[in-house]
Amino acid sequence: MAVTVRIPPPLRKLTGEEDTVTADGSKTLAQLIDALEGMHPGLKERICDETGELRRFVNVYVDGEDVRFMSGLATELQADTEVSIVPAVAGGR
Amino acid sequence: MSFASALRCRECKREYPLEPTYVCEFCFGPLEVVYDHDGMREAVSRESIERGPTSMWRYAGLLPCDADNAVDIQAGFTPLIKADRLGKELGIDELYLKNDCANPTWSFKDRVVTVAATKAREFGFETLACASTGNLANSVAAHAASAGLDAIVFIPSDLEQGKIVGSAIYNPTLVAVNGNYDDVNRLCSELAGKYPWAFVNVNMRPYYAEGSKTLGYEVAEQLGWRAPDHCVAPMASGSLYVKIHKGLQELASLGLIDNVHTRMSGAQALGCSPIVTAFEEGTKNVLPVRPSTIAKSLAIGNPADGFYALGVMEETNGHAVSATDDEIIEGMKLLARTEGIFAETAGGVVVAGLKKLAAAGGIRRDELTVAFITGAGLKTQEAVKDTLEPPLQVEPNITAFEEALGERRLAGVQTANA
Numbered sequence: 001m002a003v004t005v006r007i008p009p010p011l012r013k014l015t016g017e018e019d020t021v022t023a024d025g026s027k028t029l030a031q032l033i034d035a036l037e038g039m040h041p042g043l044k045e046r047i048c049d050e051t052g053e054l055r056r057f058v059n060v061y062v063d064g065e066d067v068r069f070m071s072g073l074a075t076e077l078q079a080d081t082e083v084s085i086v087p088a089v090a091g092g093r
Numbered sequence: 094m095s096f097a098s099a100l101r102c103r104e105c106k107r108e109y110p111l112e113p114t115y116v117c118e119f120c121f122g123p124l125e126v127v128y129d130h131d132g133m134r135e136a137v138s139r140e141s142i143e144r145g146p147t148s149m150w151r152y153a154g155l156l157p158c159d160a161d162n163a164v165d166i167q168a169g170f171t172p173l174i175k176a177d178r179l180g181k182e183l184g185i186d187e188l189y190l191k192n193d194c195a196n197p198t199w200s201f202k203d204r205v206v207t208v209a210a211t212k213a214r215e216f217g218f219e220t221l222a223c224a225s226t227g228n229l230a231n232s233v234a235a236h237a238a239s240a241g242l243d244a245i246v247f248i249p250s251d252l253e254q255g256k257i258v259g260s261a262i263y264n265p266t267l268v269a270v271n272g273n274y275d276d277v278n279r280l281c282s283e284l285a286g287k288y289p290w291a292f293v294n295v296n297m298r299p300y301y302a303e304g305s306k307t308l309g310y311e312v313a314e315q316l317g318w319r320a321p322d323h324c325v326a327p328m329a330s331g332s333l334y335v336k337i338h339k340g341l342q343e344l345a346s347l348g349l350i351d352n353v354h355t356r357m358s359g360a361q362a363l364g365c366s367p368i369v370t371a372f373e374e375g376t377k378n379v380l381p382v383r384p385s386t387i388a389k390s391l392a393i394g395n396p397a398d399g400f401y402a403l404g405v406m407e408e409t410n411g412h413a414v415s416a417t418d419d420e421i422i423e424g425m426k427l428l429a430r431t432e433g434i435f436a437e438t439a440g441g442v443v444v445a446g447l448k449k450l451a452a453a454g455g456i457r458r459d460e461l462t463v464a465f466i467t468g469a470g471l472k473t474q475e476a477v478k479d480t481l482e483p484p485l486q487v488e489p490n491i492t493a494f495e496e497a498l499g500e501r502r503l504a505g506v507q508t509a510n511a
Contacts, residue, residue: 068381
């Protein structure tokens with residue numbers, strides 16, 4: 001099962017400027033992040049802090065839903081899931 | 094000229110050149126403009142500011158872009174009104190209202206957009222874009238029109254009519270997204286990585302956010318170069334609230350006012366109050382919520398500056414307060430009835446917050462207090478229109494008028510006695 005991951009501009013240096021990458025075999029978001037780290041070393045450190053939790057200023061969406069409304073890093077991924085990593089920009093109104 | 098010297102990560106302090114970028118590549122922390130403080134101190138004085146234009150560009154030396162090429166439709170330098178009637182009703186002896194309804198597109202958003210649009214043009218962008226709950230879209234569309242730039246603005250599809258028309262009139266590409274503001278914001282963050290557009294609140298954000306500082310500058314200048322004792326501001330992302338305080342502190346660091354001891358309080362709608370909730374629980378970990386409130390301009394369920402807002406609240410011994418939809422409507426009516434200002438729902442949130450804080454002793458009677466009214470009521474008529482007295486319908490003769498007036502007064506007495 002291939003998960004598509006949208007990579008934001010600040011992380012594209014690590015993905016060879018690719019704006020999307022795909023990863024196989026991950027059942028949860030935590031596994032996916034480990035898989036991404038294997039493919040693009042350095043990515044995990046940017047997304048997660050020292051304790052392994054998602055960084056304060058990183059939002060991760062699974063099929064458009066903020067994972068903090070789901071199960072966080074334990075959120076399960078389905079086949080054809082789209083994951084989007086988005087910096088937490090302060091919005092306007 | 095501008096004294097902006099670099100962008101710096103608020104978290105890990107890494108520095109970046111002044112470019113259209115917005116997050117730290119390393120820790121994803123937000124980037125903030127840093128300035129040549131000495132140069133600023135030398136160039137900017139009370140006198141130089143007072144000689145400037147009667148717009149927020151009088152503070153050009155404190156902003157991150159060049160005023161000579163500003164995209165300027167005269168944002169800012171709005172009235173600061175002594176609100177004696179409202180103050181009397183609430184039990185605050187010295188209450189002022191910063192009336193930012195009096196901006197070109199009738200909200201404080203013109204302050205941030207004039208800076209962002211100016212910077213976007215400096216960078217060579219041809220398209221201005223934004224994610225918005227309405228006010229920002231109005232302002233982006235207007236500034237783009239004035240500068241001859243293309244505009245593409247994204248809004249949630251359930252906005253008030255006044256906010257839709259208030260963008261469409263400037264002829265932008267207006268995109269109504271099936272979702273809430275947080276969905277719109279996510280989409281725009283993704284699009285900003287794909288299209289060469291200046292998203293004012295995404296890739297222009299470090300510059301954009303600086304525009305809100307001018308509210309702090311203006312209030313201090315209008316009070317005769319002093320900071321108020323207490324400010325009450327609405328909070329959506331929390332950015333405005335934080336930047337008002339930053340503006341006051343900057344004036345003090347430049348020697349233009351005395352040291353700042355202003356308490357900063359913030360108000361949210363109960364139906365979207367993640368910052369208030371974190372404050373009440375004594376944490377700075379803001380958990381996102383799904384907004385459900387008539388105060389759509391404050392309906393950001395995932396406030397990225399919430400963490401910093403809570404820091405300012407703690408540092409200044411301020412409060413966080415929330416208001417129900419009914420209290421918001423009452424706040425709008427109270428403001429209109431006592432001060433003649435028709436504010437949008439966000440203004441109702443602020444007035445309701447003021448009322449609660451004053452009643453609970455959160456604002457002391459003797460504190461010189463400034464409340465920020467950030468947008469005009471004609472934009473959100475839906476919120477109040479069914480709660481107001483309909484007009485008296487009369488035939489054009491005195492008898493008919495007097496009968497109708499008599500009935501209305503009688504009804505008023507009965508209502509009062511009920």
